[in-house]
Amino acid sequence: MTDKPLHWKRWIVLALTAVGVAITFSLGLWQLGRASEKTALQDARTAQSRKEMLDGRTLKGSSEDVLQRSELLYRRMVVTGRWLPNYTVYLDNRQMNAKPGFFVLTPLQIDGSGEVLVVQRGWAQRSFTDRTALPPVQTAEGLVQVQGHLAPWPSRLYDFGGAETGPIRQNLDLTAYRQETGLKVLEVTLLQSGESSEGLLREWPVVASGVEKHHGYAFQWFGLSGLIALLYVWFQIVQPRRQKRPV
Missing domain, CATH: 2.40.50 (OB fold (Dihydrolipoamide Acetyltransferase, E2P))
Structure with a gap:
């Protein structure tokens, strides 16, 4: 009877871990998707600007x-x-x-x-x-x-x-x-466009696509996903087995 509560606690921890890994991993994929969208948009802008006047x-x-x-x-x-x-x-x-x-x-x-x-x-x-x-x-x-x-x-x-x-x-x-x-x-x-004239500068800043930012966020989410999985393996599998080893 004493092992039954521990049995259910392990299932709860496993479920929470799976949810955490799934959410953080999906957020990482979403950030990669946003990066792909912005890359495609920037490529489309570049292609447009190269067409005939x-x-x-x-x-x-x-x-x-x-x-x-x-x-x-x-x-x-x-x-x-x-x-x-x-x-x-x-x-x-x-x-x-x-x-x-x-x-x-x-x-x-x-x-x-x-x-x-x-x-x-x-x-x-x-x-x-x-x-x-x-x-x-x-x-x-x-x-x-x-x-x-x-x-x-x-x-x-x-x-x-x-x-x-x-x-x-x-x-x-x-x-x-x-x-x-x-x-x-x-x-x-x-x-x-053109050179400075009429009292005006035309050194327009290049619009940043923000792809690097999304890649950075994706790396963070994937890293958090891996950390959650690693912590589960360490505390729920590795540590209990080490404690059961005979001294």
């Missing part, structure tokens, strides 16, 4: 063409049009070469189609003495030709809520910007 007039503004525009993301593109400088926005707290400043965004009305495409023109350093001062940025008049990569709408940084107005903003909401300007702005942008 497109003419910006191919961008159609109808809602039915949203899918087509999404399929063109990261493609090289040359766009001819006219700047609309009155609607320029300076996204605050953006960094380039580890320095704080603004990403300068100006809508461009595409020649020949009339569609409006926001161009992420580059980065400008902010004033350290006057946070409301705008950096000196030159904007050409008349027809201009801009080259770059088609990119998603700018990512959001943390904000404190509420609608933002004025040229300096933390984020740029697409719906609010359309209502504010009255322009039919496309939901994609052009990340302008």
Whole structure:
């Protein structure tokens, strides 16, 4: 009768060990899956950027063409049009070469189609003495030709809520910007490339895929899974057998 409780305790320990090993091992596999997904996404972006350059007039503004525009993301593109400088926005707290400043965004009305495409023109350093001062940025008049990569709408940084107005903003909401300007702005942008000009730098940071992070997490989960199994073997099999050996 005295061995029966111990018998059930061993089964409980075995069950908990199996669950722990299964969960941690599956989490490791999930992290490897996430790494594979991000690797595939990065490869797709690289393949897109190597394709032939497109003419910006191919961008159609109808809602039915949203899918087509999404399929063109990261493609090289040359766009001819006219700047609309009155609607320029300076996204605050953006960094380039580890320095704080603004990403300068100006809508461009595409020649020949009339569609409006926001161009992420580059980065400008902010004033350290006057946070409301705008950096000196030159904007050409008349027809201009801009080259770059088609990119998603700018990512959001943390904000404190509420609608933002004025040229300096933390984020740029697409719906609010359309209502504010009255322009039919496309939901994609052009990340302008080329040498520094017009008071702007264009040394855009390479987007990290984060694959190394997922591999690190996977290693940790697999290591924990192995540790759980090892502890079970040591305390439930090896140690009891060593204790039963005759002295």
